[in-house]
Amino acid sequence: xxxxxxAQAVIYTAIEYQKKEKLKEITELEIKLGELQQIDIEVFxxxxxxxxxxxxxxxxxxxxxxxxxxxxxRVCGHQWSYSDSTKRLDEEEAEFIHFIPEVxxxxxxxxKCKSPDFEITKGRGVWVSSIKGxx
Amino acid sequence: xxxxxxxxxxxxxxxxxxIAVSGGKGGIGKSxxxxxxxxxxSKSGYKVGLLDLDxxxxxxxxxxxxxxxxxxxxxxxxxxxxYGIKFMSIIYYTADKPSPLRxxxxxxxxxxxxxxxxxxxxxxxxxxxxxxxxxxxxxxxxLMKRVGFLVVTTQSRVTLETVKxxxxxxxxxxxxxxxxIENMKxxxxxxxRDQLKTFGVPFLGEIGFxxxxxxxxxxxxxxxxxxxxxxxxxxxxxxxxxKCVNISNEVRSLMEELKTRPGGGER
Numbered sequence: 001x002x003x004x005x006x007a008q009a010v011i012y013t014a015i016e017y018q019k020k021e022k023l024k025e026i027t028e029l030e031i032k033l034g035e036l037q038q039i040d041i042e043v044f045x046x047x048x049x050x051x052x053x054x055x056x057x058x059x060x061x062x063x064x065x066x067x068x069x070x071x072x073x074r075v076c077g078h079q080w081s082y083s084d085s086t087k088r089l090d091e092e093e094a095e096f097i098h099f100i101p102e103v104x105x106x107x108x109x110x111x112k113c114k115s116p117d118f119e120i121t122k123g124r125g126v127w128v129s130s131i132k133g134x135x
Numbered sequence: 136x137x138x139x140x141x142x143x144x145x146x147x148x149x150x151x152x153x154i155a156v157s158g159g160k161g162g163i164g165k166s167x168x169x170x171x172x173x174x175x176x177s178k179s180g181y182k183v184g185l186l187d188l189d190x191x192x193x194x195x196x197x198x199x200x201x202x203x204x205x206x207x208x209x210x211x212x213x214x215x216x217x218y219g220i221k222f223m224s225i226i227y228y229t230a231d232k233p234s235p236l237r238x239x240x241x242x243x244x245x246x247x248x249x250x251x252x253x254x255x256x257x258x259x260x261x262x263x264x265x266x267x268x269x270x271x272x273x274x275x276x277x278l279m280k281r282v283g284f285l286v287v288t289t290q291s292r293v294t295l296e297t298v299k300x301x302x303x304x305x306x307x308x309x310x311x312x313x314x315x316i317e318n319m320k321x322x323x324x325x326x327x328r329d330q331l332k333t334f335g336v337p338f339l340g341e342i343g344f345x346x347x348x349x350x351x352x353x354x355x356x357x358x359x360x361x362x363x364x365x366x367x368x369x370x371x372x373x374x375x376x377x378k379c380v381n382i383s384n385e386v387r388s389l390m391e392e393l394k395t396r397p398g399g400g401e402r
Contacts, residue, residue, distance in 0.1 A: 002208050002251060005250065005251040005253070006138070006139070006250070006251065008142055008145075008210075008211075009138040009141060009142035009250055010138045012138070012141040013136055013140075013141040017136075074237075092230075096227075096229070097228075099212065099228055099247075100225065100228050100247050101243070101247070102234075102236055102240040102241075102243050102244040103225065103228045103229050103234060105234055105235050105236055105240060106228075106230070106232040106234045107232070116233075116235045117235060117237070119237075124243070125139075125247070126138055127136070128136040128137075128138050129136075131136070
């Protein structure tokens with residue numbers, strides 16, 4: 001249930017936004033889940049619902065979209081998707097990346113030039129893309 | 136919006152004191168000081184956490200001989216307890232492979248660790264910092280609002296000049312500096328103390344160069360028996376905790392309590 005802590009972060013972000021914007025209530029949350037972190041969507045959704053309820057945020061609409069992870073080599077410029085490279089990751093390595101996506105640099109290499117110096121251009125982890133509320 | 140930034144303070148709220156052990160150069164004993172400090176506080180009955188933020192060269196696990204432990208996944212990550220210390224490091228996830236991280240990746244990994252690590256209630260969190268004033272230092276200042284810096288130096292001019300830059304930056308940003316420790320002292324010259332006087336930062340004490348320290352690597356109990364640890368122990372109990380007492384009433388009462396505990400108040 002590592003997903004729980006990230007869901008908690010999302011709800012805390014909504015609460016901060018509500019305070020900052022002086023909103024009566026939060027009505028909608030849009031969240032992007034980067035493929036690299038391999039978040040379990042069902043567990044994450046469950047945690048979001050539970051924590052929202054604990055914080056008395058009722059009737060909140062939650063939209064979750066997953067984003068494909070794209071990596072780009074800083075040395076040769078080659079761009080590739082994480083799903084292509086997972087073939088070379090064992091279960092344990094994928095699990096480590098789930099906890100800290102940056103450790104991908106310890107396990108992945110550019111398929112073209114074998115460099116570990118790549119950029120995670122898209123689909124890293126949890127991102128709140130939109131918060132809506134009423135005044 | 137990055138949601139992780141909004142949860143860091145919540146994760147740290149149960150920690151009374153945050154101490155970042157910092158210094159300008161590698162190899163001056165920051166990790167040894169951080170490790171031994173955490174051990175001493177823990178042995179005296181405090182609840183202690185130890186966080187290795189030197190992602191390029193994590194070494195606390197080597198100094199303390201920590202192996203075959205892994206954090207528990209429980210609504211976040213719960214660090215394993217070793218010698219009574221809750222220990223967190225990137226090494227759990229890199230399996231001893233090199234982690235070639237750019238600055239932005241270091242920063243992201245630090246935020247991730249701080250956002251998901253559940254320390255619970257602690258008296259002290261000791262943070263072993265990488266050398267210099269790069270991403271890790273800036274993130275610790277940005278995200279750990281109550282942190283105080285313990286700055287380690289040696290009498291080498293090269294180290295001293297970089298330490299001066301750290302002190303200048305911390306002072307400019309009004310970040311609390313607990314004090315300076317001079318490590319690996321080989322002469323009786325007071326030059327370090329004298330040169331750093333202008334910063335108005337407490338000079339906590341000196342640790343002599345201990346040629347036998349290396350042989351304690353990997354053994355926490357041996358580390359505590361070294362001359363290095365003896366010197367550090369004096370500094371910790373006579374200066375550092377006193378300084379903490381001045382800042383926090385909670386720690387003052389803890390110190391009072393400590394005096395009554397068996398083995399407490401080691402000097």
